Amino acid sequence: MSLKVLEQFKNPELCKKLLDCLNKEIEKEIRFMEVCGTHTVAIFRSGLHSVLPEKVIHLSGPGCPVCVTHESEVNAFLDLAGKDGVIIATFGDLIKVPGKKGHCLKNAQADGARVEIIYSPFDALEIARKNPNDTVVFLGVGFETTAPAIAATVMMAKEQKIDNFKVLSFHKLVPPALDVLISDPETMIDGFLLPGHVSTVIGIHPYDFIGAKYGTPAVVTGFEPVDILQALLQMVRSMKEEHPKVINQYQRGVSEYGNPKAVEVMYQVFESSDALWRGIGLIPNSGLEFSDKYESFDAKKVFDLKIGECPSLPGCKCGDVLKGKMTPEKCPLFGKACTPASPVGPCMVSTEGSCAAYFKYKVD
Amino acid sequence: MSSDKVLLDYGSGGRASQRLISELFIKHFANPELERLNDAAAFNIDGKISMSTDSFTVDPIFFPGGDIGSLAVHGTVNDVAMLGAIPKYLTCAYIIEEGFPMADLEKVVISMSEAVKDAGVAIVTGDTKVVPKGAIDKIFINTTGVGQIVADPMPSGDRATVGDAVLISGTMGDHGLTVLGTRGGISLESNVMSDSAALNHLLVKLVQEIPDVHVFRDPTRGGLATTLNEITTASNVCCELEESSIPVKPEVVGGCSILGLDPLYLANEGKFLCILPQKYAEQALEIMRADKHGKDACQIGNITDANPGKVILVTPLGGRRLLNMLEGEQLPRIC
Numbered sequence: 278m279s280l281k282v283l284e285q286f287k288n289p290e291l292c293k294k295l296l297d298c299l300n301k302e303i304e305k306e307i308r309f310m311e312v313c314g315t316h317t318v319a320i321f322r323s324g325l326h327s328v329l330p331e332k333v334i335h336l337s338g339p340g341c342p343v344c345v346t347h348e349s350e351v352n353a354f355l356d357l358a359g360k361d362g363v364i365i366a367t368f369g370d371l372i373k374v375p376g377k378k379g380h381c382l383k384n385a386q387a388d389g390a391r392v393e394i395i396y397s398p399f400d401a402l403e404i405a406r407k408n409p410n411d412t413v414v415f416l417g418v419g420f421e422t423t424a425p426a427i428a429a430t431v432m433m434a435k436e437q438k439i440d441n442f443k444v445l446s447f448h449k450l451v452p453p454a455l456d457v458l459i460s461d462p463e464t465m466i467d468g469f470l471l472p473g474h475v476s477t478v479i480g481i482h483p484y485d486f487i488g489a490k491y492g493t494p495a496v497v498t499g500f501e502p503v504d505i506l507q508a509l510l511q512m513v514r515s516m517k518e519e520h521p522k523v524i525n526q527y528q529r530g531v532s533e534y535g536n537p538k539a540v541e542v543m544y545q546v547f548e549s550s551d552a553l554w555r556g557i558g559l560i561p562n563s564g565l566e567f568s569d570k571y572e573s574f575d576a577k578k579v580f581d582l583k584i585g586e587c588p589s590l591p592g593c594k595c596g597d598v599l600k601g602k603m604t605p606e607k608c609p610l611f612g613k614a615c616t617p618a619s620p621v622g623p624c625m626v627s628t629e630g631s632c633a634a635y636f637k638y639k640v641d
Numbered sequence: 642m643s644s645d646k647v648l649l650d651y652g653s654g655g656r657a658s659q660r661l662i663s664e665l666f667i668k669h670f671a672n673p674e675l676e677r678l679n680d681a682a683a684f685n686i687d688g689k690i691s692m693s694t695d696s697f698t699v700d701p702i703f704f705p706g707g708d709i710g711s712l713a714v715h716g717t718v719n720d721v722a723m724l725g726a727i728p729k730y731l732t733c734a735y736i737i738e739e740g741f742p743m744a745d746l747e748k749v750v751i752s753m754s755e756a757v758k759d760a761g762v763a764i765v766t767g768d769t770k771v772v773p774k775g776a777i778d779k780i781f782i783n784t785t786g787v788g789q790i791v792a793d794p795m796p797s798g799d800r801a802t803v804g805d806a807v808l809i810s811g812t813m814g815d816h817g818l819t820v821l822g823t824r825g826g827i828s829l830e831s832n833v834m835s836d837s838a839a840l841n842h843l844l845v846k847l848v849q850e851i852p853d854v855h856v857f858r859d860p861t862r863g864g865l866a867t868t869l870n871e872i873t874t875a876s877n878v879c880c881e882l883e884e885s886s887i888p889v890k891p892e893v894v895g896g897c898s899i900l901g902l903d904p905l906y907l908a909n910e911g912k913f914l915c916i917l918p919q920k921y922a923e924q925a926l927e928i929m930r931a932d933k934h935g936k937d938a939c940q941i942g943n944i945t946d947a948n949p950g951k952v953i954l955v956t957p958l959g960g961r962r963l964l965n966m967l968e969g970e971q972l973p974r975i976c
């Protein structure tokens with residue numbers, strides 16, 4: 278997409294018109310949740326948060342992959358990082374996430390662990406190729422957005438017989454988590470803004486249950502202010518229907534059935550499994566495990582890692598924040614014991630975490 | 642030099658070192674004070690002095706628009722000049738990894754000598770160390786500069802005052818994106834180039850023609866956002882910026898959106914911020930725009946008393962949000 282086209286989706290006059298419509302059409306208070314961390318940041322960065330109508334109450338959801346990575350998963354990759362002959366390859370977001378005793382990959386690196394920050398999973402494969410005597414473990418953290426590219430890398434490793442490449446798959450799937458959120462009576466969500474990135478892969482139909490089962494409106498949307506405002510307007514309008522259909526606001530990026538090829542690649546290498554979500558707990562069928570055919574690439578099996586419940590960080594309210602039960606400022610640690618400089622929970626670490634967004638962008 | 646690679650011997654202090662110094666450094670940095678080869682440099686400076694030091698460890702060492710040598714001059718010359726001073730003398734210390742190609746070293750030294758000439762300063766003393774392979778990444782350069790302060794009153798980070806205009810000399814993020822974009826692993830195909838440049842001549846012109854410049858700062862590491870936060874904290878004032886008036890090249894906007902970076906946090910090496918009473922803003926902009934290093938200069942905001950210590954960005958939608966200090970390095974995102 279050219280920058281010129283993107284510019285139109287930032288257009289202040291268009292935003293003003295959409296805001297006016299929203300103000301006119303909104304009848305009662307609505308609590309909407311944007312599931313995706315990129316949306317959270319977009320809402321704050323563009324200043325939208327400060328100009329939305331008062332009746333629109335904004336909740337941030339569990340859509341930052343770093344934030345929902347469970348404590349036990351963080352501990353697992355920290356344990357691996359100390360091992361001889363292991364090179365950890367990871368996207369940058371993960372290196373400051375605290376695990377047990379506040380330890381993170383950045384500290385591990387200072388203690389001598391080999392940690393490489395990469396920009397694509399294919400770079401990790403390259404590192405494996407260049408270091409045949411070491412095992413390169415790629416940290417597979419993310420949603421449906423990144424999983425296909427990681428699966429494709431695993432397929433390539435198999436084809437090229439690069440056996441010292443492994444993946445620690447802590448992937449999470451978005452739709453099952455939403456089911457858990459809506460069924461929780463305390464969350465009181467009137468509508469969802471759904472992540473455009475995820476739908477470029479899975480399309481819009483995996484979200485059909487939100488309207489059909491719960492009568493809650495849901496709009497797949499892009500990341501510019503015009504996208505978000507238009508999606509909110511669509512949400513307000515569809516609230517009047519009994520079983521609203523999931524709306525695709527982001528038609529320039531998302532086709533109804535997504536990218537079936539990417540989904541196919543993803544499910545050749547992985548299969549769905551139960552997964553632990555930070556602050557939420559176990560959600561059935563919300564993760565991706567290696568399929569039998571590719572299990573030799575599974576770092577969990579190769580290193581015999583045990584992932585299980587472990588105590589959460591004392592005082593951290595990330596769970597409530599991720600579920601939209603609490604805004605970050607209400608957490609007693611927010612801005613005091615917990616800041617981006619010394620984060621207690623992952624919501625403050627990730628650039629897309631809600632606590633970090635409130636801390637970074639909110640004026641008062 | 643007899644070898645095409647830098648050897649440990651060249652840092653030994655013996656003959657090999659002397660050869661390196663005379664055949665490379667003295668040859669290119671030629672000036673009478675350096676040629677005396679004393680243990681220290683002697684020079685006269687009258688009045689108040691501005692002094693600054695910086696170590697340069699950029700990766701890659703050659704990048705579009707510059708290299709570590711010119712950067713090591715520009716960085717320190719600019720820092721010295723930000724107090725309203727005329728930079729005069731530089732020291733330079735090289736720490737070189739054993740095995741570093743001699744041809745690259747010469748390229749760096751030549752580029753440094755050209756930067757020095759352009760800035761009108763002299764390298765009057767220096768040092769060379771060679772360390773075993775792996776002890777450092779290729780080459781580090783430290784420069785220290787001194788200059789004579791000519792502005793009275795002197796611009797300073799704690800002098801931003803309610804009612805001041807905030808001016809910027811040009812586009813943001815060019816250097817930071819260039820360096821990140823040329824690093825291994827990312828291949829950004831774009832024409833973006835580092836803005837690395839010596840700004841001292843323009844800065845001196847400004848303080849000589851405008852009666853009172855409150856603050857000069859170069860938004861290097863941490864970018865515009867971090868620099869402005871330092872100023873608002875030191876001056877205990879609020880800076881309100883109009884986002885749409887902050888100049889950023891379209892290719893920088895594009896590259897940043899691919900990598901998930903914010904141009905307002907990216908380093909600049911040839912730009913400066915100028916904060917001064919609103920009544921002098923137009924005059925300052927005219928002077929800046931007449932110079933090649935300030936042709937895109939514009940006013941980006943004002944100093945107010947709204948939220949002391951904070952930088953607030955007014956977005957094109959009319960929304961207001963904080964522009965906070967950068968915490969650590971900017972890292973490209975997961976998705």
Ligand code: SF4
Nearest residue numbers: 594595608615622632
């Ligand atoms: S402020 Fe910190 S401790 Fe509180 S919920 Fe957010 S990340 Fe957790």
